[in-house]
Amino acid sequence: MRGAIGAALAGLFQLALAFPSQGGELVRVKITDLAFSPAEITVHPGDTIEWVNEDFIDHTATETSETWDVGIPAEKSAQLQFTRAGSFSYFCRIHPGMTGTVHVIAK
Amino acid sequence: MLRFPMIGLVAGLMLSTAIAAASDKPSDPQIAHIAYTAGDLDIKAAKLALEKSKKETVRAFANDMVRDHSAVNDKALALVKKLNVTPEDNDTSKALVKQAEEKNAELTKLTGEAFDKAYVDNEVAYHKTVNEALKTTLIPSTGNAELKSLLETGLKIFEGHLQHAEMLAHGSHK
Numbered sequence: 001m002r003g004a005i006g007a008a009l010a011g012l013f014q015l016a017l018a019f020p021s022q023g024g025e026l027v028r029v030k031i032t033d034l035a036f037s038p039a040e041i042t043v044h045p046g047d048t049i050e051w052v053n054e055d056f057i058d059h060t061a062t063e064t065s066e067t068w069d070v071g072i073p074a075e076k077s078a079q080l081q082f083t084r085a086g087s088f089s090y091f092c093r094i095h096p097g098m099t100g101t102v103h104v105i106a107k
Numbered sequence: 108m109l110r111f112p113m114i115g116l117v118a119g120l121m122l123s124t125a126i127a128a129a130s131d132k133p134s135d136p137q138i139a140h141i142a143y144t145a146g147d148l149d150i151k152a153a154k155l156a157l158e159k160s161k162k163e164t165v166r167a168f169a170n171d172m173v174r175d176h177s178a179v180n181d182k183a184l185a186l187v188k189k190l191n192v193t194p195e196d197n198d199t200s201k202a203l204v205k206q207a208e209e210k211n212a213e214l215t216k217l218t219g220e221a222f223d224k225a226y227v228d229n230e231v232a233y234h235k236t237v238n239e240a241l242k243t244t245l246i247p248s249t250g251n252a253e254l255k256s257l258l259e260t261g262l263k264i265f266e267g268h269l270q271h272a273e274m275l276a277h278g279s280h281k
Contacts, residue, residue, distance in 0.1 A: 033260065033263065034260075034263045034264065034267060056178055056182060057174070057175050057178045057179075057264060058174060058175075074178065092267070093167075093271075094171045094175065094267065094271065095263075095264065095266075095267025095268070095270070095271065096267065096270045096271055096274060097266065097267055097270050098267065
């Protein structure tokens with residue numbers, strides 16, 4: 001059930017990505033050797049984070065309470081737009097030692 | 108109550124013994140064979156879980172194991188081909204296979220929650236033991252730099268699997 005909700009929410013985020021708001025910036029977070037880099041990042045509402053997975057295995061960027069869950073296939077990238085302010089801790093569901101934080105602050 | 112943790116503990120001890128046998132500085136072709144075999148056995152266990160388990164989190168974990176270990180083993184095969192090395196079967200690999208077959212036979216008899224618990228407990232024990240063997244025996248014994256690097260990456264991946272399995276075992280991963 002929870003997975004279905006997470007998938008639905010992720011779907012909504014992806015839908016938002018299809019119609020990005022004006023003025024948002026694209027900010028990249030690299031995944032190398034099972035680590036998010038930078039692990040902590042600050043963006044603004046409307047910005048989009050692109051996780052670039054340089055590893056040969058799949059990862060996820062999953063918010064701690066699973067309100068969003070982004071699959072990032074091996075050697076591919078995935079994006080998520082952040083529309084509201086807040087701090088979001090996330091991890092990789094497959095390799096839970098991989099963690100990161102996104103701070104979304106108003107301009 | 109103690110039965111399933113004991114199964115994991117016993118499996119871990121048996122596996123430790125098997126891998127300890129490799130402590131006489133195995134060669135690179137033997138190390139490649141042991142590492143590939145360990146991954147392949149975990150893929151087989153995961154496939155059994157996918158046949159038997161109906162629990163979403165256990166099935167997701169098993170799918171992760173199939174995908175990750177297949178990716179690592181594909182890298183290993185490509186590397187040994189590039190290095191023109193033929194992985195060499197050895198007593199440790201044989202012992203791993205024998206113990207996995209015994210574990211598989213135990214798991215096959217179980218169903219439902221009993222299976223899920225036994226599978227996850229064994230994944231915890233198995234990854235602990237394999238990771239320890241990588242750290243203390245296999246990686247330090249590896250001569251080729253590329254093989255060593257792949258094993259080091261593998262260790263990071265498998266440490267992630269151990270954390271994931273422990274979260275499942277403790278019920279903290281929904």
